[in-house]
Amino acid sequence: MKPGIKDMIFDITDQESFHDTAMKIFEYQADNNMVYSEFLNGLKITKGDVKKIEEIPFFPVELFKNHMIITGNQSPAKIFESSGTTGDSVSRHFVTDTSLYEESFSKAFRLFYGEPSDYVIAALLPSYSERENSSLVYMMDGLIRQSGNPAGGFFINNTDDLMAGIRKWKVAKQKILLMGVSFALLDLAEQESPDLSGVIVMETGGMKGRRKEITRAEMHSILKEKFNITEVHSEYGMTELLSQAYSKGEGLFYSPPWMKILIRDPQDPLSLLDEPYKTGGINIIDLANINSCSFISTGDLGKMHEDGGFEVLGRFDNSDIRGCNLLIE
Numbered sequence: 001m002k003p004g005i006k007d008m009i010f011d012i013t014d015q016e017s018f019h020d021t022a023m024k025i026f027e028y029q030a031d032n033n034m035v036y037s038e039f040l041n042g043l044k045i046t047k048g049d050v051k052k053i054e055e056i057p058f059f060p061v062e063l064f065k066n067h068m069i070i071t072g073n074q075s076p077a078k079i080f081e082s083s084g085t086t087g088d089s090v091s092r093h094f095v096t097d098t099s100l101y102e103e104s105f106s107k108a109f110r111l112f113y114g115e116p117s118d119y120v121i122a123a124l125l126p127s128y129s130e131r132e133n134s135s136l137v138y139m140m141d142g143l144i145r146q147s148g149n150p151a152g153g154f155f156i157n158n159t160d161d162l163m164a165g166i167r168k169w170k171v172a173k174q175k176i177l178l179m180g181v182s183f184a185l186l187d188l189a190e191q192e193s194p195d196l197s198g199v200i201v202m203e204t205g206g207m208k209g210r211r212k213e214i215t216r217a218e219m220h221s222i223l224k225e226k227f228n229i230t231e232v233h234s235e236y237g238m239t240e241l242l243s244q245a246y247s248k249g250e251g252l253f254y255s256p257p258w259m260k261i262l263i264r265d266p267q268d269p270l271s272l273l274d275e276p277y278k279t280g281g282i283n284i285i286d287l288a289n290i291n292s293c294s295f296i297s298t299g300d301l302g303k304m305h306e307d308g309g310f311e312v313l314g315r316f317d318n319s320d321i322r323g324c325n326l327l328i329e
Helices: 005-011 015-032 032-040 063-064 098-114 134-149 159-171 182-192 216-227
Strands: 078-081 094-095 119-124 153-154 175-180 202-203 232-237 246-247 259-265 268-272 281-288 295-304 309-313
Touching: 005 015, 005 098, 015 032, 063 094, 063 295, 078 134, 094 098, 098 134, 098 246, 119 134, 119 159, 119 182, 134 153, 153 159, 153 309, 159 175, 175 182, 182 202, 182 216, 202 216, 259 295
Parallel strands: 119 153, 119 175, 175 202, 202 232
Antiparallel strands: 078 094, 232 246, 259 268, 259 281, 281 295, 295 309
16 A cells, blocks of 8 residues: 555545545555456556546445455454345455454544544344344444443344333433344334333344335334334435535435445446436546445435535446446456
8 A cells, every 4th residue: 555545544634635536546446456357447448547536446345255356465353244135146345454454443433523532332134133244233342442431232032121221311410322223223112112202213224135125205204103213313324435525404415534425327427427416327436435436326315405415316227237347257
């Protein structure tokens, strides 16, 4: 890695410093990531052709399912795997420096919510908690440990203990963060309908085949009614990234300074939409992903707002690589 680039990632202060750092990382990955370099060659694009971040080719996230994506020559310290559904192949993120992930999720949480030690943090993540290689579980375990509050932790099937804990924490006037996968929060809402007023309820998406897919707006409406809360918070991340965006309500997400969302033309995967409120594919620049690939084309649909926030509207009907079938065999 070029000296100094890593130190620049979490010191982004404005669009200019983001652009300069992103371009340095692009050049570094174009030279030192064998699979990304092959992808660029297939597009007949050299690093010298790219003068600004909008011209950077974004790497299809689906290729994490059948390629080892590593920049540099370090060995993986941790391999994160997507959950997938029955019969699906899983994505694998080969992380050579877990301290980058830990710094990223810790600083992002503090940016949006303050110190973890201010909270009792409870994680309702069945089907994730049982997996050793879940990046979400890794993050939540880190935040729970940083909270320093032994009352928090992971709750899988012991929702009675969770509800008893929340009632006790509310009486003690402690700040509570309940992070849950969507299907588990819906199960809790419909089976127990607990009063969670005053609790920050954060969903992290995912029905994982457990329930019928519904829109985020529909899900939030159910949770607000059943939990007696005014807003549902959300976290947007994925196995292939080392950074997350957060929403404090209405499904409008904001990224930390080292992460940027761009919307691509759904009919032309190499072109971006430069006007707000137009629906297209979500491209992500994640500077923390310096040792993997920082420029990811996802299968999600979204749109930008004028203030830099973005919405996630769903997925392409067929989110396999559209127009970029390079390397898929």
